[in-house]
Amino acid sequence: xxxxxxxxxxxxxxxxxxxxxxxxxxxxxxxxxxxxxxxxxxxxxxxxxxxxxxxxxxxxxxxxxxxxxxxxxxxxxxxxxxxxxxxxxxxxxxxxxxxxxxxxxxxxxxxxxxxxxx
Numbered sequence: 001x002x003x004x005x006x007x008x009x010x011x012x013x014x015x016x017x018x019x020x021x022x023x024x025x026x027x028x029x030x031x032x033x034x035x036x037x038x039x040x041x042x043x044x045x046x047x048x049x050x051x052x053x054x055x056x057x058x059x060x061x062x063x064x065x066x067x068x069x070x071x072x073x074x075x076x077x078x079x080x081x082x083x084x085x086x087x088x089x090x091x092x093x094x095x096x097x098x099x100x101x102x103x104x105x106x107x108x109x110x111x112x113x114x115x116x117x118x
Contacts, residue, residue: 023106023109024103024106027102028098031098031102032094032098035090036090039088039089043063044060044067045060067084
């Protein structure tokens with residue numbers, strides 16, 4: 001079966017490599033943006049889970065309002081951006097998730113294009 005697959009796989013060309021790099025970059029930006037945009041909701045969920053059991057959980061809106069107050073209390077815009085990134089855990093993990101999602105999209109595209117010919 002391996003020899004059959006090797007015979008059906010196309011040899012990449014220079015334009016395929018360039019297009020693949022552009023698609024990978026676009027996928028990575030899209031995945032990173034989606035991860036960063038969803039992080040406030042993950043933050044609010046974590047704040048709800050962090051409540052002691054004898055207290056009612058905070059609502060998503062309450063958690064986001066409290067975060068906004070903390071961010072606006074920072075002395076400068078740069079300090080506010082750093083604080084927000086640290087509270088929402090935007091950093092290396094976001095980059096790792098974006099890279100993993102972009103790589104998975106590339107693998108999926110490779111499998112779809114090569115297995116449709118079978």
